[in-house]
Every structure is written in structure tokens, then in C-alpha cells.
Amino acid sequence: MNTSVDNPIRLTSFSHGGGCGCKIAPGVLADILKRSSGFPVPKELLVGIETSDDAAVYKLNDEQALIATTDFFMPIVDDPYDFGRIAATNAISDVYAMGGTPIMALALVAMPINQLPVDVIGKIIQGGEAVCAEAGIPIAGGHTIDSVEPIYGLVVMGLVHPDRVxxxxxxxxxxxxxxxxxxxxxxxxxxxxxxxxxxxxxxxxxxxxxxxxxxxxxxxxxxxxxxxxxxxxxxxxxxxxxxxxxxxxxxxxxxxxxxxxxxxxxxxxxxxxxxxxxxxxxxxxxxxxxxxxxxxxxxxxxxxxxxxxxxxxxxxxxxxxxxxxxxxxxxxxxxxxxxxxxxxxxxxxxx
Incomplete structure (x- = not known):
């Protein structure tokens, strides 16, 4: 059940890993973060990197805090539309995990342009758009690059009451x-x-x-x-x-x-x-x-x-x-x- 009849291209063959399995191993990540330099933290930053939480949260006023997160990865499935849906769902989840409501997304698209047909890349993006529509948010922009491996994901922003984070x-x-x-x-x-x-x-x-x-x-x-x-x-x-x-x-x-x-x-x-x-x-x-x-x-x-x-x-x-x-x-x-x-x-x- 790797490909559909009309989609013989195996997206997973382009990547060395897939989905959240692409994450840097936790021990290596901890070592990397230990080496990063400190920086002043404003009082409005309610959640940062200190506890490896799902998203950053910044207090805007007494009624609103902004949730900001990003997530992207290489294909976990071969169907491009399903890949886009999975990646978008995964990225939006971080806002829900903080107790927030998503309001907007930006697309992150890195594709091997000379190896993947344009219609395949388009289906990935359409899958992401479908999930964002289900979540009730627009994809308001983003960034694209030519890449060795296919990568797709979102930057997602949301809102939550500061007392309900x-x-x-x-x-x-x-x-x-x-x-x-x-x-x-x-x-x-x-x-x-x-x-x-x-x-x-x-x-x-x-x-x-x-x-x-x-x-x-x-x-x-x-x-x-x-x-x-x-x-x-x-x-x-x-x-x-x-x-x-x-x-x-x-x-x-x-x-x-x-x-x-x-x-x-x-x-x-x-x-x-x-x-x-x-x-x-x-x-x-x-x-x-x-x-x-x-x-x-x-x-x-x-x-x-x-x-x-x-x-x-x-x-x-x-x-x-x-x-x-x-x-x-x-x-x-x-x-x-x-x-x-x-x-x-x-x-x-x-x-």
C-alpha cells in the first residue's frame, strides 16, 4: 500500500527518514542546546526552550498570548496528498498542545525540483491546505527552496488566554x-x-x-x-x-x-x-x-x-x-x- 495507481513515484525513496522519526536523537539534541549561548528573556515570554515544550508563548496583553511553532519533515508516506495532510496536522498540533486556537500558518516547502513533477509537489501543498481549512486557518505565505530531499511543514501561530496556557x-x-x-x-x-x-x-x-x-x-x-x-x-x-x-x-x-x-x-x-x-x-x-x-x-x-x-x-x-x-x-x-x-x-x- 505504498503508492496509488496514478502515482508511481515513491516519495519515501527520496528521504533517509520520514515523519517525526527524522528528529535529531534526544541525547544529541540536548548536547547541542547545552552549547547554545544564553540570551535575555523578556518577561512577556511565558514559554521558551527551558522545558522543551511544544511551542513558544508570548504574552500580548492581559487577554491574549501568541503561540508560535514550526514543524517540518521528510515523507512518511508515498502519496503526496497524504504526506501534506500529515505534515500539516502534525505542525498544528503544537498549538493545540499549548491549549490554544490556531489562527494562521506559513508553508515551508523544500523539494528536489528536477526529480519531482510539479503536480506531485502541488498535491503535497494541497494536502496541507486541506488540513488548514479543516482547522479554520489560512496559509498566509511561506518559503520555498530547491532541496536534495522533499521537506514540507508549517509555521503555525495561535492565540490563548495567558491564564490558560x-x-x-x-x-x-x-x-x-x-x-x-x-x-x-x-x-x-x-x-x-x-x-x-x-x-x-x-x-x-x-x-x-x-x-x-x-x-x-x-x-x-x-x-x-x-x-x-x-x-x-x-x-x-x-x-x-x-x-x-x-x-x-x-x-x-x-x-x-x-x-x-x-x-x-x-x-x-x-x-x-x-x-x-x-x-x-x-x-x-x-x-x-x-x-x-x-x-x-x-x-x-x-x-x-x-x-x-x-x-x-x-x-x-x-x-x-x-x-x-x-x-x-x-x-x-x-x-x-x-x-x-x-x-x-x-x-x-x-x-
Whole structure:
């Protein structure tokens, strides 16, 4: 299920990686950021790089704060329209993860002009436009370059009330953790690249990666919701660890409660995992405590890079029914409580 009949070009063959699996490994990224020089931070900057949050947030006035983010990557699928949709959905997610409402996007387009037909590039852009239309925002501009590998993404801006910003650093001991989407996108992409993904698996992958995380903008108004992030390239463990480190708490995950896309466990068992999964573990594994009952396949799923993954919500136990009901109303049938937050060293424990 790699190409359509009328699209024989395999976009994934042009890139060395795909989707959020292209991210620089977490350990390498941390080393790079350590070497960057400091700079004065204005008081209006409510969220910057200090806790590896999903977007920057700048206070404009007492009623509005501007959310700014960008995300782009190489093809995770061969269908150009689907690639554009996935990349746009993934980029917009960062605004929802901060509790905001997107207002505008700029397109980032880098393409091997002499190798890809113009109509293929056009379909990528059209896919991004379709998702932006669904989110209710215009693509108001952007930038294009000739590139060795195809790259597409967006700069996205949004608005949120300054008091309703949902950082990844505000989880509290006693909170429950809710995950909005099932895991397994990286495994499906690995199978796709090796021609081992059937039509049903491809459909599940596209549905998951093109579902906008719209619940985020509504969750921001719930007092019981304390923190949010979205699960992307560093996998569930990596983003849960960022939450733990930002808040100075311990995160506990119940593997049996973590939703997984259909067929993914069997594919992982057959060896269809991404190289990014191993790089993720190498980058943060020392801060993860796995119970002996956690299998190698489950470990691979927990570190699996998620492209356009789900929201990870830290909320008061009393708010869980309302949070789950909201996810259900918005079409996120797999949303589930997967763990809790506790006092303790910033680590992630998996049982």
C-alpha cells in the first residue's frame, strides 16, 4: 500500500527518514542546546526552550498570548496528498498542545525540483491546505527552496488566554495521565517502507496521523487540566520524561492501559521498528525504569516515534470523566488513562 495507481513515484525513496522519526536523537539534541549561548528573556515570554515544550508563548496583553511553532519533515508516506495532510496536522498540533486556537500558518516547502513533477509537489501543498481549512486557518505565505530531499511543514501561530496556557511543566503529584491517540505510527511507517503494510494498516495510519488534536483548545478551559504535551518523535517515554523533568515529578505508566493501533504489536514482533526507536532509548533510557514484565516489543512501542501523535494530558483525578468525554465527543475513541503522576525524582516508571 505504498503508492496509488496514478502515482508511481515513491516519495519515501527520496528521504533517509520520514515523519517525526527524522528528529535529531534526544541525547544529541540536548548536547547541542547545552552549547547554545544564553540570551535575555523578556518577561512577556511565558514559554521558551527551558522545558522543551511544544511551542513558544508570548504574552500580548492581559487577554491574549501568541503561540508560535514550526514543524517540518521528510515523507512518511508515498502519496503526496497524504504526506501534506500529515505534515500539516502534525505542525498544528503544537498549538493545540499549548491549549490554544490556531489562527494562521506559513508553508515551508523544500523539494528536489528536477526529480519531482510539479503536480506531485502541488498535491503535497494541497494536502496541507486541506488540513488548514479543516482547522479554520489560512496559509498566509511561506518559503520555498530547491532541496536534495522533499521537506514540507508549517509555521503555525495561535492565540490563548495567558491564564490558560497548558505547559508540559505543570503536572502535579496525584494527577492522572490521559493519552488521546494510540501508539504505533512509527512501526506502521517502517512496515510501509518495506512493502509489508496492507490497505487496512495504511488506512489506520492515515486516520491517526491526520486527526487534528482539537480537544486541546477546549481542555485549556478546564481547571482540572494542569499540563499537556503531544507525543511525537521522542515516543511516549520521551515526552512523558520531558513532562516529568519540567514539573520535577515522577511519571508512572501502566503498559496494559496504553492504546496501540491495530496490528502494530504483531508488526513490531516481526521486526518492523524504526531506527529512531533505538536512538530514543539511547538518549533517555537511563531515566526510564521498566518492570521485568515489559517485553522488548512493548519497549519498542513506548519509544516508537509518533508522527502527529496524541495529546498527553495531566489532570486531577476528578476531571478524568470530563476529559475522556471530551475526547470521545471529538472523535478520539481510543483515548485512555494510561498512568499517573507522583512525587519523586524526574523519571518514568513502566509496569
Amino acid at each position: 497548558k505547559r508540559n511543566a505543570d503536572a502535579r503529584p496525584g494527577d492522572k495521565l490521559v493519552l488521546g491517540k494510540p501508539l504505533g505510527v512509527g512501526v506502521l511507517s517502517a512496515a510501509l517502507k518495506k512493502n509489508a503494510l496492507d490497505a487496512e494498516g495504511y488506512k489506520a495510519m492515515i486516520v491517526n496521523t491526520t486527526r487534528l488534536n482539537k480537544p486541546g483548545r477546549l481542555l485549556s478551559s478546564m481547571p482540572g487540566v494542569h499540563a499537556m504535551t503531544d507525543v511525537t518523535g521522542f515516543g511516549l517515554l520521551g515526552h512523558a520524561l520531558e513532562l516529568a523533568r519540567g514539573a520535577g515529578v515522577s511519571v508512572q505508566i501502566d503498559m496494559s492501559s496504553v492504546p496501540v493501533l491495530p496490528g502494530v504489536s504483531a508488526l513490531a514482533e516481526a521486526g518492523f521498528v524504526t531506527g529512531a526507536s533505538a536512538r530514543n532509548w539511547a538518549g533517555y533510557g537511563e531515566s526510564i525504569i521498566l518492570a521485568e514484565s515489559v517485553s522488548a516489543v512493548q519497549k519498542a512501542l513506548l519509544t516508537d516515534p509518533q508522527t502527529s501523535g496524541g495529546l498527553l494530558v495531566s489532570c486531577d483525578p476528578a476531571a478524568v470523566p470530563e476529559v475522556l468525554a471530551l475526547f470521545q465527543r471529538e472523535g478520539f475513541a481510543d483515548a485512555a488513562v494510561i498512568g499517573e503522576v507522583a512525587a519523586g525524582a524526574p523519571q518514568v516508571h513502566v509496569k
